[in-house]
């Protein structure tokens with residue numbers, strides 16, 4: 646068995662300066678702070694400036710993660726960037742980040758699994774590192790969902806926000822029990838029309854807007870999340886009792902709470918940022934990790950459980966000994 650583990654060296658985040666509150670949204674569509682808070686737990690979200698693109702957010706988060714790790718760009722030989730809102734159709738947003746950091750060696754590519762993107766990127770990076778192919782990876786989730794929202798559709802525009810989070814993972818031999826312990830990825834394309842964007846390069850030659858059957862997403866979410874977390878517990882012998890922190894994809898407070906109850910995870914172990922960030926899709930987990938690391942909750946040696954579910958449907962989990 647391979648002894649190399651992917652160990653977290655640092656995390657970082659970036660949120661655009663502009664904020665959009667529920668009260669601001671109530672001036673744009675027929676909604677209210679009360680409705681949004683009660684159904685989703687969201688109070689405010691950040692929105693990228695007109696001249697900010699996804700790679701700008703990603704680059705700022707990457708720099709913060711490198712600073713947290715005490716490493717420089719030259720130490721990184723792989724960038725895996727999860728996004729559904731790339732700067733351009735091509736090249737990959739990851740290569741803009743690579744160029745922005747001044748890295749000219751190694752590889753950089755994008756990965757698209759909508760809200761599950763960070764867990765998919767983490768699993769991909771983990772496998773590259775464990776195989777010995779690369780030494781240190783920036784795993785990034787970065788989104789400008791504000792660009793694919795129909796701002797006249799109250800059923801979707803209140804739910805999402807922009808932001809980026811990044812993690813530095815390092816391949817270590819003899820990691821002393823630390824590192825990514827297990828990852829589990831799932832998808833089921835039969836649900837692809839329940840949460841999608843109604844445009845695209847090959848179908849409409851346009852970008853399109855996000856469309857969602859909210860109740861259908863909600864109906865499937867908790868069961869899928871519980872299944873894939875059970876897979877992570879079964880693979881490692883860990884449990885709701887032994888984890889220190891549960892850092893779920895921040896889509897909706899009700900989904901998070903129902904998942905924690907179903908799995909028997911104590912409320913004080915759940916990291917919540919959806920109230921402040923809204924749903925930032927692939928960026929939500931690293932943003933939440935960075936927040937809980939920066940305020941001293943997540944510490945070296947802690948057992949951290951991640952999960953996400955999103956368009957496709959895609960879903961996945963990861964357990965990390967920090």
Ligand code: ACO
Pocket residue numbers: 675676677680681684685760799800801803804840857858859860861862863866894895896897924954955956
């Ligand atoms: N403000 C006020 N009223 C609204 C709003 C709004 N922003 N949006 C919808 N409504 C109305 C509807 O029109 C409907 O009115 P009607 O009864 O007169 O027809 C009423 O509220 C109830 O609508 P529902 O869609 O049934 O409301 P629901 O309780 O299901 O809540 C929500 C909607 C919040 C979207 C919920 O279904 C949900 O959380 N779904 C999960 C979706 C999600 O989180 N997606 C994120 C992406 S996927 C992921 O990341 C996991």
